[in-house]
Amino acid sequence: MALAQAIMTSLLDADLSGSELARDFEKSMGFFWQSTHQQIYQELRKLADKGWLNKREVNQSGKPNKNVYGLTLAGREALADWVFGPTKVQPTKDELLLKLYNLSDDNVEHVIGEITHRREEVMQRLYLYEAIRRRHYDDPGSLPVRHKGVYLALASGIHQGEQFLSWCDEALTLLATVTGSSGH
Amino acid sequence: MALAQAIMTSLLDADLSGSELARDFEKSMGFFWQSTHQQIYQELRKLADKGWLNKREVNQSGKPNKNVYGLTLAGREALADWVFGPTKVQPTKDELLLKLYNLSDDNVEHVIGEITHRREEVMQRLYLYEAIRRRHYDDPGSLPVRHKGVYLALASGIHQGEQFLSWCDEALTLLATVTGSSGH
DNA sequence: CTAATCGATGCAATTTTTTGCACTAATAGC
DNA sequence: GCTATTAGTGCAAAAAATTGCATCGATTAG
Known part of the structure; x- marks a missing residue:
């Protein structure tokens, strides 16, 4: 629903890679907004295409390279604007x-x-x-x-x-x- | 998620048509299980195909015919069994x-x-x-x-x-x- | 050295949900 | 009588979420 904003919010303080985000979603943010790593990766690509995130490849010793994403200025603005838009609630289905x-x-x-x-x-x-x-x-x-x-x-x-x-x-x-x- | 069961549960007491169900979903059952009429119609057809519901066409004076659905014995049994299966929760996304x-x-x-x-x-x-x-x-x-x-x-x-x-x-x-x- | 394993990344098919439209028959306005 | 409106039914495309795999390096076991 607003996965894009959930991700961007997670990136407010620090740039993160897909797997780091996925891990974060199990903690803090994920307490009230669940998502899987597959969804996150897809959304990251979309957001980068939109110009709201920038991607930079980080070579890691030993491990495969990771793609670290950070908010662009446009991204920060879009997020700030979003707060004033309509608010959806998806009520629990239990x-x-x-x-x-x-x-x-x-x-x-x-x-x-x-x-x-x-x-x-x-x-x-x-x-x-x-x-x-x-x-x-x-x-x-x-x-x-x-x-x-x-x-x-x-x-x-x-x-x-x-x-x-x-x-x-x-x-x-x-x-x-x-x-x-x-x-x- | 368990729309099928939500519908069948609504049919426990009385046979209903698609639109009647949709209206019900705005009241009682819908207090904690939202759905749209499109989803309901689709699900009704699926359930009828499975043999859990039976459909009968009711001619109405003046109005278009409506399709009234009722639980079959198989449907009642399936619903009763379902209670013992795993329970999913889809937490609120607010x-x-x-x-x-x-x-x-x-x-x-x-x-x-x-x-x-x-x-x-x-x-x-x-x-x-x-x-x-x-x-x-x-x-x-x-x-x-x-x-x-x-x-x-x-x-x-x-x-x-x-x-x-x-x-x-x-x-x-x-x-x-x-x-x-x-x-x- | 080779095979099995693992953690991180990601594609792709399927299913579910949402959104937008379309048809039908009655009803109301002119 | 003809057009616009409304309620009931439903199709179908699009978007979102889920599920199942697939790859790619390093690591460990034999």
Whole structure:
């Protein structure tokens, strides 16, 4: 959707190669914007064609050469302009909710298992986010403007995680009554 | 992703035509699973070919004929089996978060505007959800099993909405300090 | 030395989603 | 009666995302 902008944003601070970007997308930026290396490579080429990125080949000792991309002036301007354009949201599609619509005595146990599992995953992620917050964003008020924004994106992830945990608790409580009363 | 299952789930209680489904997708099911009528029509044809749905043409007085689809036994079984399969999640991609990464003195005002706007939208939606909850799911504990599941999907939307509102408040508070101190 | 392995890069086919249009039949305005 | 509009259905091209491979060097095992 706005993969182009996600990539350019990653390049704001440092020039990166395709694989470096792909790795970055598993960390920070990737917390809320997933992408695969294939997509990234393609998009990089497009952006270079457009003149928003410049590419320079870096010879590496021992390893194959890597192509490092950096924002051009035009790229920076395009990115800055983009902020004022329309904002798309692609809402989550979670098959778990769909499964809930199909809840039955036959599958409650299974669904409970899935919820429990997801709860665990989200909790792990939440620990990570909290650790980052504590480490880098202890006092948001005193951060430079741009970092305030980055902090808020992180905060969004934290809020969502917490919300999910509390939903899980409600769900598990309610579903426990089903298995409990229906016996077996 | 699992559009097929989303459609079949909508057909659990009643047979529907393409346009009726499309309208449904703007309501209940569509609260957490968006789709367009084009996609729905295509998927309906595929599912009918697979033998999971049957199609019957209904002549309507005055209007063009409509094709009404219903679940076949095979369809019901496939749907029931699907619940036990792997669960995919397609996490939200929200350009607003990307914009936050690009926060600057030049665009804070604009971003604040966008957040405020979204806050309003989410609040509206939340009112709707709450109304549905109050009307149909007053006492979740006493609902039949399947409706408990449906209720939990709704509850998920409510939790998410509330989470978003509280995030908005944090964000607006923090960003107010930026515009406040930078003056002008 | 040769073959198997690995990490980084990338092409290409397939599938999914989006976008734009087109047809049909009723309805409304003139 | 003729044209414009609207609701329901659907095709098809384009764009985006996913999946599966393919290459290219260096590295390790035999």
